[in-house]
Amino acid sequence: xxxxxxxxxxxxxxxxxxxxxxxxxxxxxxxxxxxxxxxxxxxxxxxxxxxxxxxxxxxxxxxxxxxxxxxxxxxxxxxxxxxxxxxxxxxxxxxxxxxxxxxxxxxxxxxxxxxxxxxxxxxxxxxxxxxxxxxxxxxxxxxxxxxxxxxxxxxxxxxxxxxxxxxxxxxxxxxxxxxxxxxxxxxxxxxxxxxxxxxxxxxxxxxxxxxxxxxxxxxxxxxxxxxxxxxxxxxxxxxxxxxxxxxxxxxxxxxxxxx
DNA sequence: ATGACGGTGTGGCACCGA
Numbered sequence: 001x002x003x004x005x006x007x008x009x010x011x012x013x014x015x016x017x018x019x020x021x022x023x024x025x026x027x028x029x030x031x032x033x034x035x036x037x038x039x040x041x042x043x044x045x046x047x048x049x050x051x052x053x054x055x056x057x058x059x060x061x062x063x064x065x066x067x068x069x070x071x072x073x074x075x076x077x078x079x080x081x082x083x084x085x086x087x088x089x090x091x092x093x094x095x096x097x098x099x100x101x102x103x104x105x106x107x108x109x110x111x112x113x114x115x116x117x118x119x120x121x122x123x124x125x126x127x128x129x130x131x132x133x134x135x136x137x138x139x140x141x142x143x144x145x146x147x148x149x150x151x152x153x154x155x156x157x158x159x160x161x162x163x164x165x166x167x168x169x170x171x172x173x174x175x176x177x178x179x180x181x182x183x184x185x186x187x188x189x190x191x192x193x194x195x196x197x198x199x200x201x202x203x204x205x206x207x208x209x210x211x212x213x214x215x216x217x218x219x220x221x222x223x224x225x226x227x228x229x230x231x232x233x234x235x236x237x238x239x240x241x242x243x244x245x246x247x248x249x250x251x252x253x254x255x256x257x258x259x
Numbered sequence: 260a261t262g263a264c265g266g267t268g269t270g271g272c273a274c275c276g277a
Contacts, residue, residue, distance in 0.1 A: 009276080010266055034276085036266070061267055062275075111277060151277070170277065205277070206264035217277075249265080249277080 001097060001259045002027040005147035005220055006241075007108070007203075007250035011035040011064075015043050017244055019050055025238070026051070027254065028070055029095055031106035031147040035064030042066065059088035065106050065148075067093050073104075081136075083129035090130070092137065099259050102228075103141040105134065107148035115172050123151075127178040134185055142227040146187060149203075149250065150221045154179045154189065158218035160199065170217055187223035190235040190255045202237050203250045211242050222255045231258045 004027045008014040011032065022030065030052070035042070039058040047054050052068040057078040065088060067073060073093035079085050092105040107130065112123035138144055152175045156162035165171045183189070191200075201216025210216065224232055233256040242251045 013266070034266095111275085113276085203277070208263055210264090219277080246265090 001029075002254055002256050003029050003031075003104070003145055003147060003222065004252050004254045005031040005033070005106070005149070005222060006252040007033040007149040007220060007248060009034045009036070009248045009250065011043065011066075012037055012041070013246065014248055015046060017241055017247070019046065021238075021241055021252065022050055022052065022068075025252075025254070026070070028097075029104060030068040030252075031104065032066045032068065033064075033106070033108035033149045035059075035066060036061055037064060055091060055093050057088045057091040063088045063108055065089060065091045065108050067091055067104055067106050069093075069095055071095060071097070080126070080129045080133045083126070083133075085126070089126070094141065097259050100143065101141065102259070103137060103144040105137060105144065105146045105148075107146065107150070109149060109151045111151050112169050112175070114169055115167065115174070120169075124174060124178070127175075127181075131178070131181050131185065134182070134187075138185060138225055142225055144187075144225040145228060145255070146182070146221075146223040147253075148221070149219060150179070151219050152176065152179050152221075153217045153219055154221075157198070158201070160201065160215045160217065170219055182223060186226045188226075188229050190222045190224050190232055191218070191237075191253065193229075193232055194235055196236075200237055202253055204242065206249050211247075220250055220253045222253055224255070228257060232256070233258055 110123035
């Protein structure tokens with residue numbers, strides 16, 4: 001089975017590209033971030049016609065997350081339990097497969113803008129709460145995948161300019177410590193289980209020919225629990241949709257599991 | 260220090276993203 005994550009930066013604009021991509025990459029589940037639309041505007045019908053059910057936690061203008069799946073999803077959780085959040089940034093659901101069930105957690109992690117800012121403090125609080133929630137989720141369902149736009153470049157090799165951008169947003173020690181805290185839960189970065197080309201990124205700035213110059217960051221990730229690690233077959237970034245007309249600034253990340 | 264690009268919502272631009 002294949003799972004994927006994609007920050008689409010407005011599903012209203014990107015729906016045709018999502019449908020095109022699913023037609024050629026019929027993943028079992030796709031986690032979307034930055035829908036930028038309320039639940040009543042979510043394109044359930046178009047996705048169902050393409051063979052996908054959806055569970056959604058939407059928000060007008062900003063944020064918004066959804067999980068699309070070819071099979072039914074159950075036990076849906078919207079946002080981080082016990083963490084009061086005005087922003088729609090997380091959704092979890094369980095997917096049943098013939099070989100057993102799988103918990104999917106989809107996050108649109110806080111950007112944080114600038115170290116020292118109130119938004120950065122919110123990012124730290126959000127990450128703390130996420131880690132507590134995942135500890136609970138892992139205890140209930142050992143087969144868990146955390147997918148999403150983490151807004152963290154975990155290591156220097158995940159940035160086009162690690163020296164110039166040291167301790168700036170996405171690169172700070174505090175953010176990287178939180179990424180390590182997720183790994184300390186037993187999760188593993190699926191992308192780094194395989195040999196990858198140098199300068200592999202998942203996001204490129206729209207400005208200054210960022211994509212053409214490969215001035216990017218690897219901030220979209222798929223983390224797998226210990227029970228899933230032996231099943232992982234491959235993980236890669238699909239850069240092709242970033243070459244579309246009117247692309248999202250992010251590219252999809254895909255993982256293949258022997259399930 | 261700032262803007263560059265793109266989306267949204269508003270209203271002739273501001274805000275946000277990363």
